[in-house]
Amino acid sequence: MHVRTLTGGLAATLLMSLPLLGGQASAAGPSGGSTVPAAAAARILTYDASGSAEFKSAVDRGAAIWNESVDSVELRPAASGQRANIRVLADNGWPRALPGSLGNGTVYIGRQAVNQGYNTVRISSHELGHILGLPDRKPGPCSSLMSGSSAGVPCTNPYPNAAEKAEVEGNFSATSRAPAPRPVLVGD
Template identity: 60%
Template sequence: MLIRKIAAAVFAVLALGGVQAVTAAPATAAPRILYYDASQAQEFKAVVDQGAQIWNNSVTNVRLLPVTAGRTPNIRVYADNGWPRAYTSSLGNGSWYMGRQAVNQGYHPPRIAAHEFGHLLGLPDRRTGLCADLMSGSSAPVNCTNPNPNATEARTVNNRFASAAVAVPSKVYVWQ
């Protein structure tokens, strides 16, 4: 008890003298790194990189990075003539397709890329029809160019990656 009183007095004197006592901030976990391989995304490689950067700017608990030599990617990205779609095997793992059919119909490629990455980050389709909701997918108007997750979507991803113990079952998501 006496030690606490002495410590409180020392801190009070230091504070009066303009000295601030610093306490250690709680440790924060490093973000989980997910590597993606866009080598098969053909003409959409830059758009895939843009979609990853959108998520990197929106969340703190996970980072999407291009795969480096000698690493196995968590996410593989392909391009084909169908609808965009994602195949998840677990949280942060799987593949997705940049489907030319949606692009040819006028959907915004960066929005498609960010949306499909969203599935690999654990988000389902929401079909709200709102441009503000990234996971509304093709239910939003074709002229919607918003590629950014809303606050709830970003918070959900951050929460999912705050702990390694969160499990997300495998699933297939199709844009249309």
């Protein structure tokens, strides 16, 4: 996220100074002379956590974790009146995600898992991972976010591992716009 912000600022500075330079702006490659394409902008996905009740801060933190972890997609709270890509709701069932097309769907932060002692930020981050295209990976270790409940109640790790990050980066890269998956209930 910080790299993207710095890169965007550098690009803006180059564009602003283009008239002063009297030519075209290009980025120098590792050898100093070749040009390299600018980094692709992150795909912005909005989420509406207004129905997440007592879990709103956990949902916001889960989104922030994904923003810290990947560059190809960014999760932002939806503006008032804006239709969100992701709707987050609280209910008394088990946590689950209902993905639509990639980056779109509904997440339920179920109180059943919370009442059993599972960490709310891990739940939020895990369920958002489904919306970003990741499947459950059970059984799995605590180091795997998508291992979900199989890592046990003591596991509070809300961060995706390197493979999970790479998969999301691939899902949202400009060259890899996969066809929309069929809606599937993903429960954990």
